[in-house]
Amino acid sequence: MSLMKRISLIFRSKANKALDRAEDPRETLDYSYQRQLELLSKVRRGVADVATSRKRVELQVNQLEQQAAKLQAQAEKAIAADREDLAREALTRKSGLAQQITSLKEQQATLQGEEEKLVLAQQRLQAKVEAFRTRKETIKATYTAAEAQTRIGEAMSGIGEEMGDVGLAIQRAEDKTAQMQARGQAIDELIASGALDDASSLNAGDDISRELDALSSTSDVEAELARLKAGSAAPQAIEAGDGGDILEPAPEQQAAQRPAEGGQA
Amino acid sequence: MIVRILGEGQYDLDDGALDALNGLDTQIESAIEAGDEDMFRTALQGLLAAVRSSGTHHAADSLDESDLILPPPDATIDEVRDLLGDDGLIPG
Numbered sequence: 001m002s003l004m005k006r007i008s009l010i011f012r013s014k015a016n017k018a019l020d021r022a023e024d025p026r027e028t029l030d031y032s033y034q035r036q037l038e039l040l041s042k043v044r045r046g047v048a049d050v051a052t053s054r055k056r057v058e059l060q061v062n063q064l065e066q067q068a069a070k071l072q073a074q075a076e077k078a079i080a081a082d083r084e085d086l087a088r089e090a091l092t093r094k095s096g097l098a099q100q101i102t103s104l105k106e107q108q109a110t111l112q113g114e115e116e117k118l119v120l121a122q123q124r125l126q127a128k129v130e131a132f133r134t135r136k137e138t139i140k141a142t143y144t145a146a147e148a149q150t151r152i153g154e155a156m157s158g159i160g161e162e163m164g165d166v167g168l169a170i171q172r173a174e175d176k177t178a179q180m181q182a183r184g185q186a187i188d189e190l191i192a193s194g195a196l197d198d199a200s201s202l203n204a205g206d207d208i209s210r211e212l213d214a215l216s217s218t219s220d221v222e223a224e225l226a227r228l229k230a231g232s233a234a235p236q237a238i239e240a241g242d243g244g245d246i247l248e249p250a251p252e253q254q255a256a257q258r259p260a261e262g263g264q265a
Numbered sequence: 266m267i268v269r270i271l272g273e274g275q276y277d278l279d280d281g282a283l284d285a286l287n288g289l290d291t292q293i294e295s296a297i298e299a300g301d302e303d304m305f306r307t308a309l310q311g312l313l314a315a316v317r318s319s320g321t322h323h324a325a326d327s328l329d330e331s332d333l334i335l336p337p338p339d340a341t342i343d344e345v346r347d348l349l350g351d352d353g354l355i356p357g
Binding site: 124155168 | 273274287290297328329330331332335337348349
């Protein structure tokens, strides 16, 4: 038998089982309507869950992209400081991040797809539930119990199939979301452990930063030293020139006086 | 004839379109039996594309039963096997 036929028969038998459970067929209508409403609210929750997961993945992508930009800047800084080894390390880490980012973006697209599917499923189910409600009231008002049986069967089979479909869609979305959440958690843990060096943490200090900081502080010290040396020579020249000490600020005066005294001695 | 693609809703198809679909359906079945995921995927995508292109969306507020039901586009062989099992994927 064809695959398509087999699947549809399985759906049908599930719907019929539900129908057989009730003694008064009219109760079946109300019971089924209740279940439809429950399913609708389950779909809404499903949409919200998937959206939350998607936003979380988006946030992680942003974090990792910031981190990649930071590593790029570090590489440039390292090259400027003539430290190719550091630059290489930064770029290697950046390429590791790029893989994470690509895989996260795929997840993001998957979740986006699931979200859209569920939104459409919700709209379809909503339309059918509304149609069922109308049909159910007509059946209850117009037909005797015996006549109602057939009509109820018709209404139930259509909505039963839709419910089976939507139920399956929710289940699949939940499974996918759970998988993503597990992977998302792993990335959060990586970020927290500092392995990916979270760019958002304030006291971020990975080894590349530390070395670069050390480099720049070394060069800062040298620059300061050079400036001080130059600075100590300049007041001396000025003092030698005009000899006036009243307008000079006290620390510079003291600093300038020593060589001057040395000169006098 | 009404055909449902799971996760996508129902389509109205001319009965004449069925012949073309049956060929693809047979391919899917043999792919499942052989456990050939690639062949399964290709055949399923072909079948779904054929339904989408030759069918029109069935009214959303109708309560009509489908004549045929197809797996969702991203289904794997295992999922379809589960779908065919009596207590499989379809929530009762």
